[in-house]
Amino acid sequence: MNNPLFDMTGKVALITGSTKGIGRSIAEEMARLGAKVVISSRKADACEQVANELKSQGYEAMAIPCHVGKKDDLQNLVNKTNEAWGTIDVLVCNAATNPVYGPTSEMTDEAWDKIMDTNVKGTFWLTNMVLPQMAEKGEGAVVMLSSIAGIRGNTTIGTYGVSKAAEAALARNLAVEWGPKGIRINSIAPGLIKTDFAKALWEDPVRVKRAEDKTPLRRIGDPVDIAGLAVFLSTKASAYITGQTIVADGGETIC
Numbered sequence: 001m002n003n004p005l006f007d008m009t010g011k012v013a014l015i016t017g018s019t020k021g022i023g024r025s026i027a028e029e030m031a032r033l034g035a036k037v038v039i040s041s042r043k044a045d046a047c048e049q050v051a052n053e054l055k056s057q058g059y060e061a062m063a064i065p066c067h068v069g070k071k072d073d074l075q076n077l078v079n080k081t082n083e084a085w086g087t088i089d090v091l092v093c094n095a096a097t098n099p100v101y102g103p104t105s106e107m108t109d110e111a112w113d114k115i116m117d118t119n120v121k122g123t124f125w126l127t128n129m130v131l132p133q134m135a136e137k138g139e140g141a142v143v144m145l146s147s148i149a150g151i152r153g154n155t156t157i158g159t160y161g162v163s164k165a166a167e168a169a170l171a172r173n174l175a176v177e178w179g180p181k182g183i184r185i186n187s188i189a190p191g192l193i194k195t196d197f198a199k200a201l202w203e204d205p206v207r208v209k210r211a212e213d214k215t216p217l218r219r220i221g222d223p224v225d226i227a228g229l230a231v232f233l234s235t236k237a238s239a240y241i242t243g244q245t246i247v248a249d250g251g252e253t254i255c
Contacts, residue, residue, distance in 0.1 A: 005237040009034030012085045013234065014077070016068050016126070017095030019046040021195035022145065025223035026092055026230045031059035033231065038081050040066045041095065068095040068122035069114070078129045087137070090234045091130050093123045093144045093167070098160040098197070107159050119163035120170070127174060127185075135181035141234045144171045144187040145226075148249050151189055164189070168245040175243030184242040186233045191249025193221040216251030 013030045017023040019041040027037045031054050039051045039061055047063035054061035062084055066077040081088055097118045100111045123144060134140025149157050150164030171187040178185060192211055194202050202208045202220055212218050229248050232238050247253060 006033055006231060006235050008090075008231075008235060011035045011089040011234075012038070012081065012087050013090040013092065014038040014040070014081055014088050014130070015092040015094060016040050016066065016077075018092075019043065019050050021197070022190070022193060022223045022226045023092070023094040024050060025227035026094065027061070028054065029224065029227040029231050030090070030234070031057075031061060033235075035090065036060040036062070036085055038077075039063045040077055042067050068093075068126065069097075069118040071125050074122065074126050075129060078126070082133070088130050088133065089140060091127070091140070091142045092230060092234070093126060093142070095122070096145065096160075096163070098157055100159075101156050103155050104158045104162075112159060115159050115163050116166075119160070120166045123167055123170060127170075131174070131178055131183060134183050135178065138182040140183040142171070142174070142183065142185040143230050143233045144168070144185070146171075146187040146189045146245055148189050148191050148247060148253055151245075151247070151253060171245065172243045179242055184233075184238070186238070186242060187245045188226060188229055188233070189245050189247045189249070190226050191215070191221060191247070191252045193223060193226060195223060214252065214255060215249070216255065219250060221248065221250060 008030055013035040015023050015027045018027040018039045031037045039047045041047055044065040047065050051061040051063035064077050064080050066073045144167045146168040147164040149161035150168055168187045171185050175185040192198055211220055226248055
């Protein structure tokens with residue numbers, strides 16, 4: 001690594017939901033920059049597969065399965081990372097869920113609770129577990145994955161959007177609280193990205209063409225588009241940025 005602004009050599013990066021999509025791309029790019037990456041998702045075999053693929057390329061990676069909606073799982077994730085590598089320098093809160101689609105008026109209590117517990121409470125729990133140890137070192141970076149669904153209303157994933165707006169607000173508040181300890185906390189609001197989450201849309205040529213036409217860059221995003229931003233927010237390149245929600249949507253929300 002020739003540019004110290006983006007050097008992650010020796011840093012330990014814990015990325016939730018990192019066996020596919022945006023999370024996996026973030027883990028891959030951070031590993032390429034020298035970070036030791038913790039691969040985590042609910043399925044142990046998927047975690048092991050991704051970690052082994054990274055290790056086969058010469059990178060340092062470790063698999064720790066975790067359900068981010070379960071507090072004991074999160075504490076185990078933090079404990080095992082610390083036991084193996086002694087620290088957590090970068091935390092990326094990427095794992096999220098959206099089990100239902102449709103208007104908020106049709107949302108059941110159970111679905112509402114599942115979305116909020118996984119997307120918001122899980123992030124709240126995890127950051128509270130990691131931030132104190134970052135504060136002891138006097139530095140650290142946290143990146144939360146929000147969404148443009150948290151910036152504007154919609155009739156399809158409205159509750160998911162509420163949870164993502166809450167994550168962005170959590171990032172701002174934590175940035176104020178922990179900034180004096182040298183910790184930076186930001187969120188990313190992606191637009192339409194080519195992941196399993198949006199598979200029904202981008203596999204439909206008519207719908208994806210419609211999405212591309214209303215985006216100034218005339219394409220939907222790839223996971224690596226978000227990974228690059230996550231790397232930026234986790235390194236010295238963004239040393240004076242905290243509490244921000246950075247939109248990465250190809251310009252969709254400016255139209």
